[in-house]
Amino acid sequence: xxxxxxxxxxxxxxxxxxxxxxxxxxxxxxxxxxxxxxxxxxxxxxxxxxxxxxxxxxxxxxxxxxxxxxxxxxxxxxxxxxxxxxxxxxxxxxxxxxxxxxxxxxxxxxxxxxxxxxxxxxxxxxxxxxxxxxxxxxxxxxxxxxxxxxxxxxxxxxxxxxxxxxxxxxxxxxxxxxxxxxxxxxxxxxxxxxxxxxxxxxxxxxxxxxxxxxxxxxxxxxxxxxxxxxxxxxxxxxxxxxxxxxxxxxxxxxxxxxxxxxxxxxxxxxxxxxxxxxxxxxxxxxxxxxxxxxxxxxxxxxxxxxxxxxxxxxxxxxxxxxxxxxxxxxxxxxxxxxxxxxxxxxxxxxxxxx
Amino acid sequence: xxxxxxxxxxxxxxxxxxxxxxxxxxxxxxxxxxxxxxxxxxxxxxxxxxxxxxxxxxxxxxxxxxxxxxxxxxxxxxxxxxxxxxxxxxxxxxxxxxxxxxxxxxxxxxxxxxxxxxxxxxxxxxxxxxxxxxxxxxxxxxxxxxxxxxxxxxxxxxxxxxxxxxxxxxxxxxxxxxxxxxxxxxxxxxxxxxxxxxxxxxxxxxxxxxxxxxxxxxxxxxxxxxxxxxxxxxxxxxxxxxxxxxxxxxxxxxxxxxxxxxxxxxxxxxxxxxxxxxxxxxxxxxxxxxxxxxxxxxxxxxxxxxxxxxxxxxxxxxxxxxxxxxxxxxxxxxxxxxxxxxxxxxxxxxxxxxxxxxxxxxxxxxxxxxxxxxxxxxxxxxxxxxxxxxxxxxxxxxxxxxxxxxxxxxxxxxxxxxxxxxxxxxxxxxxxxxxxxxxxxxxxxxxxxxxxxxxxxxxxxxxxxxxxxxxxxxxxxxxxxxxxxxxxxxxxxxxxxxxxxxxxxxxx
Numbered sequence: 009x010x011x012x013x014x015x016x017x018x019x020x021x022x023x024x025x026x027x028x029x030x031x032x033x034x035x036x037x038x039x040x041x042x043x044x045x046x047x048x049x050x051x052x053x054x055x056x057x058x059x060x061x062x063x064x065x066x067x068x069x070x071x072x073x074x075x076x077x078x079x080x081x082x083x084x085x086x087x088x089x090x091x092x093x094x095x096x097x098x099x100x101x102x103x104x105x106x107x108x109x110x111x112x113x114x115x116x117x118x119x120x121x122x123x124x125x126x127x128x129x130x131x132x133x134x135x136x137x138x139x140x141x142x143x144x145x146x147x148x149x150x151x152x153x154x155x156x157x158x159x160x161x162x163x164x165x166x167x168x169x170x171x172x173x174x175x176x177x178x179x180x181x182x183x184x185x186x187x188x189x190x191x192x193x194x195x196x197x198x199x200x201x202x203x204x205x206x207x208x209x210x211x212x213x214x215x216x217x218x219x220x221x222x223x224x225x226x227x228x229x230x231x232x233x234x235x236x237x238x239x240x241x242x243x244x245x246x247x248x249x250x251x252x253x254x255x256x257x258x259x260x261x262x263x264x265x266x267x268x269x270x271x272x273x274x275x276x277x278x279x280x281x282x283x284x285x286x287x288x289x290x291x292x293x294x295x296x297x298x299x300x301x302x303x304x305x306x307x308x309x310x311x312x313x314x315x316x317x318x319x320x321x322x323x324x325x326x327x328x329x330x331x332x333x334x335x336x337x338x339x340x341x342x343x344x345x346x347x348x349x350x351x352x353x354x355x356x357x358x359x360x361x362x
Numbered sequence: 363x364x365x366x367x368x369x370x371x372x373x374x375x376x377x378x379x380x381x382x383x384x385x386x387x388x389x390x391x392x393x394x395x396x397x398x399x400x401x402x403x404x405x406x407x408x409x410x411x412x413x414x415x416x417x418x419x420x421x422x423x424x425x426x427x428x429x430x431x432x433x434x435x436x437x438x439x440x441x442x443x444x445x446x447x448x449x450x451x452x453x454x455x456x457x458x459x460x461x462x463x464x465x466x467x468x469x470x471x472x473x474x475x476x477x478x479x480x481x482x483x484x485x486x487x488x489x490x491x492x493x494x495x496x497x498x499x500x501x502x503x504x505x506x507x508x509x510x511x512x513x514x515x516x517x518x519x520x521x522x523x524x525x526x527x528x529x530x531x532x533x534x535x536x537x538x539x540x541x542x543x544x545x546x547x548x549x550x551x552x553x554x555x556x557x558x559x560x561x562x563x564x565x566x567x568x569x570x571x572x573x574x575x576x577x578x579x580x581x582x583x584x585x586x587x588x589x590x591x592x593x594x595x596x597x598x599x600x601x602x603x604x605x606x607x608x609x610x611x612x613x614x615x616x617x618x619x620x621x622x623x624x625x626x627x628x629x630x631x632x633x634x635x636x637x638x639x640x641x642x643x644x645x646x647x648x649x650x651x652x653x654x655x656x657x658x659x660x661x662x663x664x665x666x667x668x669x670x671x672x673x674x675x676x677x678x679x680x681x682x683x684x685x686x687x688x689x690x691x692x693x694x695x696x697x698x699x700x701x702x703x704x705x706x707x708x709x710x711x712x713x714x715x716x717x718x719x720x721x722x723x724x725x726x727x728x729x730x731x732x733x734x735x736x737x738x739x740x741x742x743x744x745x746x747x748x749x750x751x752x753x754x755x756x757x758x759x760x761x762x763x764x765x766x767x768x769x770x771x772x773x774x775x776x777x778x779x780x781x782x783x784x785x786x787x788x789x790x791x792x793x794x795x796x797x798x799x800x801x802x803x804x805x806x807x808x809x810x811x812x813x814x815x816x817x818x819x820x821x822x823x824x825x826x827x828x829x830x831x832x833x834x835x836x837x838x839x840x841x842x843x844x845x846x847x848x849x850x851x852x853x854x855x856x857x858x859x860x861x862x863x864x865x866x867x868x869x870x
Contacts, residue, residue: 052816052828053835078816085560109564186558187542219463222542225448225834226464229842230455237455248837255838257643257650313836350563 044291045071049087049096049283051080055311056304064298070291080106080189087283088113094283097292100143100299104134104277104339105192108346111136116281119293121300128319131277136342140279143299146314147246147334148193149273150180151266153233156240165241168201168272171213178217180241181231186353187222189276194243195356196345197274200338210359220360234266246273246332247313253326254310268332275337278314395555395572399579402551405466406534409473413530414523416474416628417481419621424482425489427618428606435622436482437860438629440803443479444810444856446827447539448834449849450476452842453632454544456639468544473537475632477530479806480754484529487799488522488761489515490606491792507613521590522761528587529757532580538813552576587757588697633853640846643839651843655851658833658844668829668848672855675825678815679805679859681744682751686804687797689748690755694763697756713749743825746814751804758800762792802863809856826852 054076061072075096077083084106087099091113102110110116116139124132124141131142150171157164165171171180183191199206219239221227228244231237234252245251249264280299282292298304305316309327316323323331423429424436442450450472462468492515500510538553545554552572559569609615640651655668774784786793812827824832826848833845 052832076816081562082560085564088564089566106562113564186562187554192562220546221464222545223448225831226451226455226543228837229834230452235842244837251837253838255836255840257645257648257839257843350565353558353563 043069043071044288045073046098046288046291046295047073047075047096048295049083049094049099050074050076051083051101052076052078053080053312054101057307057311060298060304060307063303064295068291068294068298070294072295084110087115091115092285094285097283097286097288098280098295099283100278100280102140102279102281103189104275104279104342105189105196105345105349107136107140107279108342111139112346114284116140117284117286117289119282119289119296121293122297123300123318126300126318126320128317131317134277136279140281141296141300142277142317143280143305144308144312144314144317145275145277147273147275147332147337148190148197148243149246149332149334150194150269151228151232151234151242151244151248152269153240153265154267155265156233160240164267165269166271167269168198168209171218171241172209172216174216176216176241178219179239180213180216181219181221181227181237181239182213182243183221183224183227185356188224188227190224190243190245191220193274193276194272195352196340197272197338199352200274200340201272207355207359210356214360241269245313246270246334247309247315247327249332250326250330251313253330264330268334270332270334273334273337275334275339277317395552395575398550398555399552399575401549402535403579405469405549405551406473406531406537409470409477409534410527410531412470412474413477413481414527416625417478417526418485418523420478420625421482421486421489423618423621425486425492426494426606427609427614429609429618429622431622433861433864434857435625435629436486436864437857439482439625440479440806440860441633441853441856442475442629443477443803444806445476445849445852446810446812446830447472447543448812448831449636449827449845449852450540450632451543452639452834452846452849453636456635457632463546464544465546466549469537469540469549472540472544473534475628476540477533478629479803480530480533480757481526483799483803484526484754484758484761485519485522487758487796488519490795491762492518494606521764524590525587525757525761528583529754531583535583536576536580552579584753588760633850636846636849636853640843640850643843648843651840651847654840654844655847658840668826668851671824671826671829672851674823675809675827675852676855676859678744678747678825679808681741682747682808683801683805683863685744685748686751686755686807687801690752690800690804691759691793691797693752694756694759697760698763713753742818743815744808746818747808747811748804750811750814751807754803754807755800758803759796762796763789798863798866802860805859805863806856809852809859826855 054074056074061074065071077086080101080103083099084102087094087102087110094115099110099115116136118138119141120135120138121141124135127142131145134142150165152164154164162175165176170176182194185192185195198209202209219231221231224244227242228248229235231239232242232244233240234242246268249266249268252264252266253260280296282289282296286292300318302318302321305318305321308314308316308321309324315327315331420435420439424432424439445453454468454472454475458468496518497510497514500514501507505513535551536553537551538557541549541551541554542557552575556569556572556576559565559572609618641647641649643650774787779787810827811825812831815825815828816831830845830848830852833841833848
């Protein structure tokens with residue numbers, strides 16, 4: 009017993025020593041001189057054409073090093089933990105559900121993009137007080153497997169309300185909002201739509217046999233009937249139908265086999281910002297400017313299947329033809345989301361027995 | 363030395379997570395957390411029991427008989443352990459279709475499938491060291507095969523079985539990917555709870571408390587395992603002098619055939635469903651996905667070349683194999699030699715209770731910036747993988763080392779050999795076989811690991827699992843098709859690697 013105790017004591021002492029060592033060794037800041045390397049912290053869904061990174065280097069001398077830190081939630085967690093002494097210079101990919109949390113934690117240094125006036129009018133003021141810059145947006149919507157509905161001679165639903173009716177029993181799969189970003193967006197859409205009555209709506213969905221998946225991949229690829237599953241309705245994106253075409257096998261279909269329920273969509277906006285404490289704020293700002301530049305913005309639709317935030321950016325054909333145009337997507341103020349997220353997720357867990 | 367390695371690589375990152383944790387408000391509900399822990403323990407116990415039930419007979423025929431396809435079966439048993447969770451989930455969902463909805467049953471099936479490798483490897487490494495003559499003597503004195511197994515072999519194996527069971531229990535108890543993808547409300551683990559708390563709610567204090575609870579449970583399980591593997595066996599078997607025999611009697615042949623067939627079916631079915639996914643499109647059979655493996659998403663930062671990814675994965679796997687087997691064996695030796703052995707064992711095994719994702723986050727915070735910026739070097743990922751693999755190495759090495767004869771060390775020393783020389787004389791032959799087996803297992807851990815790699819791998823140098831997961835994160839037939847093809851490449855790569863390592867181990 010004494011041996012075990014002394015071992016624990018040794019461990020604790022060693023641990024404390026290491027912890028102290030960690031505290032005292034704050035990173036020395038080196039000023040950027042000559043050719044600069046800027047580190048972009050992002051989530052693992054970030055994609056951009058390599059040619060654009062080379063162009064950035066050619067134009068500004070900046071070598072961009074992209075480091076991904078898991079999914080968007082993990083990335084923000086990492087950024088919040090490192091707020092003030094970041095392991096990167098620029099962050100891209102925090103969205104409107106988490107931006108307020110990151111801003112409150114002091115993750116960002118003030119920066120206004122030089123092309124900020126080129127942003128879509130609706131996004132002009134969406135900068136959390138000059139700390140972040142909108143780069144892209146997209147809508148989370150329920151996707152429908154058209155061929156399934158045709159085969160079963162069932163009318164496709166046109167509103168969220170219909171999903172709780174017997175005709176659509178056992179047909180919907182959603183993602184867990186605690187572990188999936190589209191899942192969270194859909195929960196927020198129902199809260200925006202039904203206000204205080206949102207829990208009643210979810211009780212009705214639960215009674216009507218909604219299935220909850222842990223991830224978008226499982227929901228879309230394994231449970232959705234357009235994947236390998238049986239359910240013809242899934243929470244995904246308004247741009248999933250064009251992606252179905254782009255990533256189809258040859259010969260490419262002329263039109264997607266899925267469509268979008270444009271009622272009950274939630275708008276996600278993704279932002280970039282200069283990380284507070286970076287060694288070279290100017291170079292970091294240049295990278296944010298680059299993300300908002302016309303060439304990168306034109307690359308955004310087919311790289312990440314989202315819409316560019318810069319007005320006047322040309323869209324590829326497959327977008328103009330098949331991406332759903334959502335008339336009135338819901339959006340809750342970022343501060344309201346940050347203030348209530350914990351309660352909402354807990355309440356959702358209670359309603360759904362998770 | 364091993365203590366320093368583990369200290370710096372494990373304690374510092376965790377400390378840096380904890381250090382940031384306690385200055386924020388928390389919404390922790392201890393009652394819920396306890397309930398989740400109890401359910402997770404039950405799930406892990408069932409998974410472990412089933413994995414033992416299926417894994418022990420496989421380990422048995424692999425260790426006691428020589429037969430055609432033995433090497434392949436042994437390698438095949440390791441494959442599930444290497445596949446990224448999403449791929450396992452995809453394979454199971456493809457195999458079972460929508461017949462089984464996500465829930466406890468699917469989680470347990472997947473856990474058993476993945477952890478067969480742990481049982482087969484850990485118990486197998488020990489089983490091979492047993493002297494078959496003891497059991498044969500019992501047989502010749504009239505004991506039935508079952509009695510001989512129960513009274514002679516089983517007690518000898520108790521240490522490694524306990525050790526393997528403890529490891530499997532810990533894996534299932536702290537499982538994340540399987541639970542997230544294949545689970546439902548009844549199958550949460552503390553680990554998935556930690557993810558919820560950190561990732562969205564940024565509730566670091568609650569996550570820290572949950573993590574401490576998890577480490578407590580895990581350490582308790584490992585302590586039990588380590589304690590069992592510290593007890594000396596009755597016969598103290600030495601390395602076997604003769605190679606395993608072919609099954610001669612009819613009974614032995616039937617035994618091998620039945621077990622091998624069942625094992626093959628269990629191991630192959632999910633892989634076949636994966637193979638078919640890589641060869642099918644809605645137009646029927648196709649080679650399109652295989653053809654586009656090299657070209658998909660060329661020119662963007664999403665994937666990088668799959669050829670390079672394979673090279674990256676193999677490089678990481680080899681480095682991990684070397685680091686983990688050296689550190690693991692040193693740790694196991696100090697466990698045996700030191701009077702604080704048991705405590706060292708638990709500390710060395712503790713990384714099992716910390717998820718790779720938590721570790722990845724911590725390592726990113728600690729080593730991803732000055733003064734110790736390891737990210738530019740290619741070492742960060744293999745180091746994280748080694749940390750996850752060292753406990754497995756110890757679990758493989760310890761039971762076998764313990765069955766080596768300590769008297770030989772003293773004998774060699776009394777004849778004038780230096781301590782190192784004496785140790786090598788006594789343990790050398792066993793050590794070589796066991797280190798190779800353990801290194802192979804560690805390399806496999808690295809090949810399939812996703813959590814830490816997704817944090818630490820540079821975006822332009824992803825590993826194969828990272829590529830697969832990125833592909834599966836978007837719609838379209840091609841995404842699933844090419845991901846399945848890549849997963850099949852991972853399967854083949856594992857088979858080659860494991861067979862090569864096993865062949866090295868057999869050569870004497």
